[in-house]
Amino acid sequence: MSSDGFISIRNVGKSFGSFRAIESISMDIQQGEFFSLLGASGCGKTTLLRMLAGFETPSQGEIFIDGQPMSDVPPFERPVNMVFQNYAIFPHLNVRDNIAYGLRKQRLPKAKRNAMVDEMLDLVQLAGYGDRKADELSGGQRQRVALARALILKPKVLLLDEPLGALDKQLREQMQLELRRLQRSVGITFVFVTHDQEEALTLSDRIAVMQGGDVLQVDTPNALYEQPRTRDVASFIGTMNFLDGRVLSRVNGHTKLDIDAVGEIDIPTPHPAIVEGDRLSLAIRPEKIVLHRAAPDGPAMQGNLEMTSYLGERSHFHIRVPGCVEPMAVSAQNADLGEIRALEEGAPVWLSWHDDALIVLDGK
Amino acid sequence: MSELSYIKRPNRGLKIYAAAFLTVLYVPILFIPLFSFNDSLYVKFPLSGFTFQWYIELWERSAVWDSLGNSMRVGVAVSIISTILGTLAARAITRSRLPGQNAIVAFVMLPLVIPGIIFGVSLLILLSRLGVSLSLYTVTLGHLVVCLPFAVATLLPRFEGFDKSMEEASADLGENGWFTFWRVTFPLVLPGVIASLLLTFTISFDEFIMAFFLTGTDATLPMFIWTQLRFPQNFPSVLALASIILLVSFLLVFVALWVGRLGLIEPEESQS
Ligand SMILES: Nc1ncnc2c1ncn2[C@@H]1O[C@H](COP(=O)(O)OP(=O)(O)OP(=O)(O)O)[C@@H](O)[C@H]1O
Ligand SMILES: [Mg+2]
Numbered sequence: 186m187s188s189d190g191f192i193s194i195r196n197v198g199k200s201f202g203s204f205r206a207i208e209s210i211s212m213d214i215q216q217g218e219f220f221s222l223l224g225a226s227g228c229g230k231t232t233l234l235r236m237l238a239g240f241e242t243p244s245q246g247e248i249f250i251d252g253q254p255m256s257d258v259p260p261f262e263r264p265v266n267m268v269f270q271n272y273a274i275f276p277h278l279n280v281r282d283n284i285a286y287g288l289r290k291q292r293l294p295k296a297k298r299n300a301m302v303d304e305m306l307d308l309v310q311l312a313g314y315g316d317r318k319a320d321e322l323s324g325g326q327r328q329r330v331a332l333a334r335a336l337i338l339k340p341k342v343l344l345l346d347e348p349l350g351a352l353d354k355q356l357r358e359q360m361q362l363e364l365r366r367l368q369r370s371v372g373i374t375f376v377f378v379t380h381d382q383e384e385a386l387t388l389s390d391r392i393a394v395m396q397g398g399d400v401l402q403v404d405t406p407n408a409l410y411e412q413p414r415t416r417d418v419a420s421f422i423g424t425m426n427f428l429d430g431r432v433l434s435r436v437n438g439h440t441k442l443d444i445d446a447v448g449e450i451d452i453p454t455p456h457p458a459i460v461e462g463d464r465l466s467l468a469i470r471p472e473k474i475v476l477h478r479a480a481p482d483g484p485a486m487q488g489n490l491e492m493t494s495y496l497g498e499r500s501h502f503h504i505r506v507p508g509c510v511e512p513m514a515v516s517a518q519n520a521d522l523g524e525i526r527a528l529e530e531g532a533p534v535w536l537s538w539h540d541d542a543l544i545v546l547d548g549k
Numbered sequence: 550m551s552e553l554s555y556i557k558r559p560n561r562g563l564k565i566y567a568a569a570f571l572t573v574l575y576v577p578i579l580f581i582p583l584f585s586f587n588d589s590l591y592v593k594f595p596l597s598g599f600t601f602q603w604y605i606e607l608w609e610r611s612a613v614w615d616s617l618g619n620s621m622r623v624g625v626a627v628s629i630i631s632t633i634l635g636t637l638a639a640r641a642i643t644r645s646r647l648p649g650q651n652a653i654v655a656f657v658m659l660p661l662v663i664p665g666i667i668f669g670v671s672l673l674i675l676l677s678r679l680g681v682s683l684s685l686y687t688v689t690l691g692h693l694v695v696c697l698p699f700a701v702a703t704l705l706p707r708f709e710g711f712d713k714s715m716e717e718a719s720a721d722l723g724e725n726g727w728f729t730f731w732r733v734t735f736p737l738v739l740p741g742v743i744a745s746l747l748l749t750f751t752i753s754f755d756e757f758i759m760a761f762f763l764t765g766t767d768a769t770l771p772m773f774i775w776t777q778l779r780f781p782q783n784f785p786s787v788l789a790l791a792s793i794i795l796l797v798s799f800l801l802v803f804v805a806l807w808v809g810r811l812g813l814i815e816p817e818e819s820q821s
Contacts (some may be wrong), residue, residue, distance in 0.1 A: 240717055273718035276711075277736045286732070287722035298607040334722065 190217035191374055192237070197246035199232055199398075206232045208399045209246065214376060214391075216341075219368050221377045221385040223421075230378040231270070233395075234344050237376060251341055265342040266335035270350065272327045276318040279313040280306075280330055287338045303307030305333040308367070312494045325356045332367070333345060335448055342374045349384065361388055382422050386410070394418050410470075419468045426474070426513050428467040428543075434463050442467075446508030450484040452540050459545065467544040471516035473542035476502065476525045477535040485537040488513065490530055495519075500526070504534060581724025581795065585788040590781065592788075603789040613790065616773035620754050623685055623769060628750035629691040633744055634693075636738070642701075643708040644716075645650030661698045668694055669762035676763070683765035696749040703748055703809055707741030744809030751801045755794065770794065 190213025199207040209228045216221045222230045235241040237248060239260035248255045250264060266287075275283050284302050293301070306312045310327035319327065329350055335343055348364075349357045365388055368375050379385050385392050386406040393403045394417075402409065402418045413419035416427065430444035441451050442460055442469065458464065480487070488506035500519055503512040513536060519526065528534065580592075585621060588598035607613055615655040641647065642654055660668065672691055681687060715737065735742075757771040763770050777783045 238717075238721060259725070260717070261723045261725050265721075267718075267721045269714050269718060271712065271714060273712065273714040275715060275718070286719070287724075289728070289732075290723055338722065428575060457686075 190214050191251060192376070193249040194233075195237065195249070196245050197233075197243045199229075199236060199241060200244045206398050207236075207243075208397075208449045211246075212393060212400060212403050214374060216374055217372050219375045219377065219388055219390045220366070221264060221379060221389040222395055223379055223382060223385040223390045223392050225421075226380055228395045229398040230380070230395060231346055234267070234346055234376065237342070238265055238344055239263050241439050246476060254522050260299055264340055266338055266340040267344040268328070268331045268335055268346065268348045270346040271349075272331040272348075273427055274322070274330055274334075276319045278319075279315065280311065280317050280319075280322070283319070283330055284333045286334060301337055305337045308324075308336070308370075309333045310363075323353050324531050325360060328352070328360065329363075332364075336367075336371060336373070338374060342376060345375060345377045347378050347380070349381075357384075365389065366510070388420070396421070410545060413468065413546070416466055416468070419546060424470065424471050424514050424516075427511070427546075428469070428509070430465060430467060431498050432461050432463045432465060434461055435459060444484075446506050447484060447486050452543055453546075468544040468546055469538055469542050471501070471514040473538055474513065474514070474515045475537050476504075476515055476517065476522075477537060478524055478528070480535050483537060485535045486513070487533065487535050490528055490532050490534050492530065493528075504536060506536070573739045578795065581788050582610040582792040585785065585792045587785070590785060592784070593774040603785040607789050612773060616768045616770045619685055620765045620770040623689050623692060624750045624753040626689050627696055628746045630689075631693055631700040631749045632704075632742055632745040633694040634697060634703050635749075636742060638697075638701050639704035639708045639738075640734070642705065644713065653758075657701050658698045660694055661702075665695065665758035666762075667755075669759050672759070673762045683763055685765070685767050685769075687763040687765070688760050688769060691763045692753040695756060695759060696752050699752060700745045700749050702803075703745040704741045707738040707809075711737045740808050740810075741746060747801045747805035747808070751798050751805070755798055756816055 192214040194210055194212050194214075196209045197207065198205065198209045201448055210233070222233060224230055232241060236243050237250075237255075239255065239258065243256070255263060256334070273287065278286070281302050284305050285298055288298055288301070303312070306315060309332055311326060311329055311333070314322070314326065319330075322330065324428050328351075331348070345364075349360050352360060361384060364375075364377075377385075377388065386409075389406055391403060391405055392409055394401045394409065396417055401421075402414050404412070409418065409422050413422060413425075419425045419427070429446065430442045430447075433441040433443050435441075435450065439451055439453055441449060442465070443449050475481075477485070486506050490502060490503040491505045491512050492503040494501040498519060499516055500522065502515040502517075504515060505512045515536065517525075525534070583596075584592050585603055586599055587596050588600040588602065589596075593700045638657060642650065642657075647653060669691065672687075672694070676683070676690075677689055686720070715733050716729050719733045720726075724732060755771060756769075760769045760772050760816065761775070768776065770790070774787050
């Protein structure tokens with residue numbers, strides 16, 4: 186009934202025949218938020234978005250928008266508009282008529298209508314293109330027509346299905362900035378679908394990471410990067426190193442762990458789910474690892490330098506550690522490297538880290 | 550390297566075949582206009598002289614005009630009704646998931662291959678059982694059966710050829726099903742609708758077998774021609790009439806095919 190977020194998704198699931206495209210999902214999206222659905226191809230992003238728009242009916246659960254249950258509301262009466270993955274610009278209408286398409290019901294005087302269209306053309310920087318047909322526009326221009334066509338109706342929510350997917354890298358980055366600017370200036374809630382994690386991190390206030398029809402974690406870009414809760418999220422966003430170990434003991438906020446290939450370490454952790462004797466996974470970002478030529482004080486791993494990539498400002502290293510399946514990835518500012526820079530491949534190195542760099546993951 | 554792909558290579562054998570095919574198909578038909586200008590009652594070589602006499606004779610016979618009027622009325626009615634029904638059918642076939650959809654499509658298309666004489670006889674039996682007297686209405690009914698598959702076949706590719714997200718976009722922008730149809734679907738399939746109108750009109754205009762079984766007192770043009778064949782002195786003007794019908798039919802079908810293909814593009818990559 187009543188709900189927390191502006192958009193409130195409650196136990197929503199979707200099956201196509203015997204195939205479950207969406208497991209039971211619950212989450213809330215706040216008003217004015219730039220909210221992204223991030224996940225690999227086929228994980229159900231479009232399906233979820235289409236349920237918000239009303240093109241698919243949930244097999245279970247309920248969606249609330251602005252407090253109203255949506256199950257009996259057809260797409261043409263929902264306070265949401267969508268920018269389609271392929272833009273779906275009407276080919277028989279010119280740009281102006283495409284943008285004005287949804288205004289028919291408002292029965293505005295012609296002058297007022299034209300003024301609104303002009304305003305939209307300015308907003309999406311397409312002034313002067315009003316008389317073009319859809320097939321006379323570039324991909325980026327079509328995308329902006331699709332945006333203008335939706336925004337002119339002042340929807341409470343704008344749904345965008347990989348709107349930048351078809352664009353080349355440069356245009357894409359430019360459109361990302363424009364989208365962000367637009368969202369700020371119109372103050373509409375955006376629900377944005379993408380499979381590009383960088384895009385999601387750059388644009389979003391919050392991100393829902395999806396996998397196999399399920400939402401793994403909903404968080405700010407910063408929290409997703411710094412505090413991923415599961416191994417799946419951690420490996421999906423950025424590069425991550427994983428360590429496995431066993432809990433030896435817990436004493437007032439400190440946990441003693443026995444890490445494979447490292448040995449015993451002691452980390453400060455308020456993590457409540459940790460129980461003595463459990464196996465657990467730890468994660469650490471490449472840039473949080475410090476390299477040494479000689480064994481440092483405190484817990485460290487010893488390995489051999491396998492590969493170095495020089496990237497100008499930074500260098501990336503792969504270090505083979507006995508007992509770990511994957512080589513450890515390390516990334517460091519070249520300015521901080523000192524003697525490490527001169528190391529040959531195969532040379533022995535030691536890896537260390539700050540206690541708080543270790544992320545304790547849920548599950549094994 | 551050649552610009553042409555393997556499939557599109559010029560093929561001499563195919564060209565000869567096409568030429569032979571078209572010759573066999575159209576040379577006999579060309580005799581009709583040829584003899585319609587011949588200054589003789591009899592269809593035989595050598596030609597005896599050029600005349601417009603048969604066309605003028607045609608012009609002056611009221612029975613010709615009556616049957617032309619009948620054919621026009623039936624043709625217009627048939628083309629409009631079959632195109633409307635065809636549009637609805639094509640929409641239903643492409644836009645909804647009906648159980649047994651392929652079977653439905655097959656049944657809609659079946660009249661294309663069922664001999665007209667069977668349909669004609671069965672409709673005649675049915676109508677006489679029901680006590681319906683034969684008239685232009687019964688002819689119209691028979692023509693609808695013949696024309697509907699053509700209407701559907703013309704319209705189906707138009708409906709399949711545009712992205713269903715167009716209709717979703719319209720719904721998303723606030724238009725219900727009715728307005729979405731008129732503002733998006735109909736304009737996009739319009740060339741197919743025009744093609745279907747022209748094609749079904751032409752088919753109805755030329756149709757004989759159904760008319761043969763189902764005509765009452767008012768004859769359509771092909772029925773009129775049929776009755777005239779019994780009078781040798783009228784034969785040349787029948788040829789003149791046939792020539793005119795040929796010409797008009799050709800034009801209509803060409804226009805229909807041309808319009809039907811206007812702006813028909815491969816469906817764009819659809820939504821994932
Ligand atoms: N109409 C449908 N019928 C059956 N299965 C469907 C249908 N629509 C989607 N699916 C399936 O549901 C799953 C999720 O599809 P969806 O389109 O939501 O993926 P996505 O996350 O948007 O992927 P992408 O990034 O490739 O667009 C896929 O496995 C897909 O095959
Ligand atoms: Mg998708």
